[in-house]
Amino acid sequence: MATAGEILRRSLADEVGVSKGSVSGSEELHVLAVDDSFVDRKVIERLLKISSCKVTVVESGSRALQYLGLDGEKSSVAFNDLKINLIMTDYSMPGMTGYELLKKIKQESSAFREIPVVIMSSENILARIDRCLEEGAEEYILKPVKLSDVKRIKDVIMGGDGEQKKRRSVRKRGREDCFYSLSQPPLVQSASSSAFDFLPSELQSSSPFSTLSLSKRPKLQTRD
Numbered sequence: 001m002a003t004a005g006e007i008l009r010r011s012l013a014d015e016v017g018v019s020k021g022s023v024s025g026s027e028e029l030h031v032l033a034v035d036d037s038f039v040d041r042k043v044i045e046r047l048l049k050i051s052s053c054k055v056t057v058v059e060s061g062s063r064a065l066q067y068l069g070l071d072g073e074k075s076s077v078a079f080n081d082l083k084i085n086l087i088m089t090d091y092s093m094p095g096m097t098g099y100e101l102l103k104k105i106k107q108e109s110s111a112f113r114e115i116p117v118v119i120m121s122s123e124n125i126l127a128r129i130d131r132c133l134e135e136g137a138e139e140y141i142l143k144p145v146k147l148s149d150v151k152r153i154k155d156v157i158m159g160g161d162g163e164q165k166k167r168r169s170v171r172k173r174g175r176e177d178c179f180y181s182l183s184q185p186p187l188v189q190s191a192s193s194s195a196f197d198f199l200p201s202e203l204q205s206s207s208p209f210s211t212l213s214l215s216k217r218p219k220l221q222t223r224d
Contacts, residue, residue, distance in 0.1 A: 028053060028054045029086060029154055029157060030053070030055075030085050031055050031084075031085065032057075032058070032067065032068070032087045032088070033088045034060070034101065035120070036094060037090070040090065041057045041059065044057075044145055047146075047147050050147060051147070051151055060095055061095065061096030061098065061100060061101040061104075064101055068082070068084070068105075070112070084112070086117075086154075088117075089102070089117065091119050091121040091123070091132070092121065098121075098132075099131065099132055102117050102119065116156075118139045118140075118141060118153060119132045119140045119141070120143055122143040124142060139153060
C-alpha cells in the first residue's frame with residue numbers, strides 16, 4: 001500500500017514533473033517551496049516560474065518532510081527519483097518552523113543534506129538569522145521575495161558547489177557585513193503595482209504587503 005508521502009509526491013509530480021540528475025545549464029532547477037500563507041505561496045511560485053524553475057509548493061514543514069520521504073514512513077521512492085535542487089521555506093509556520101525543517105533536513109537526512117535551503121522571513125531578527133546560517137541555511141532573505149532574489153539564488157545554485165562554497169567562505173569571514181546587508185529594507189511595492197499584477201484582485205487586496213509604506217525602514221530586531 002502506498003504511503004501518504006508517496007501519494008503526495010505522485011499528485012504533485014503530475015503538476016511539475018520530476019527532475020533527475022545534477023543541475024546543468026540546460027536543465028531546470030526543481031524547487032520545493034514551503035509556506036503556510038496561500039498568497040505567499042502564489043507569489044514565490046510565480047517568481048520561480050518566471051525564472052524558468054520547476055516548482056513544487058506545500059503548505060507546511062510536515063508536508064515538506066512527507067514529500068521528501070523524511071516523515072518516518074517506509075517509502076519505495078529513491079532520492080534519484082525525486083531530485084530537488086533547492087528548498088525555500090518560510091521561517092514562521094505553525095506546527096513546524098522553517099528552522100526546525102532546516103535542522104531536520106541537515107541533521108537527519110544524508111540524501112538531502114547537501115541540498116541548499118533558503119529561509120524566507122518578514123522579520124529581521126539578528127539571533128534568528130545567525131541561528132539559521134549556522135545550521136546550514138544557504139541564505140536568509142526578507143519578504144516580500146523579489147524576482148532579483150530568485151534570480152540571484154538560481155545563479156548561485158546553477159554555478160555549482162564551487163560558487164556555493166565560495167559564498168559560505170565569504171559569509172563566515174564577513175558575517176557582520178552579511179547582517180548589515182540583510183538589515184537594509186527591501187523595496188516594498190503596493191499590491192496595485194506590477195509586482196503583484198499576476199495575482200487575482202481579491203488576493204492583491206489581502207496581501208500582507210499591500211499597506212506597507214515605502215518610507216518605512218524596518219529596524220534590525222535583536223530578540224530571538
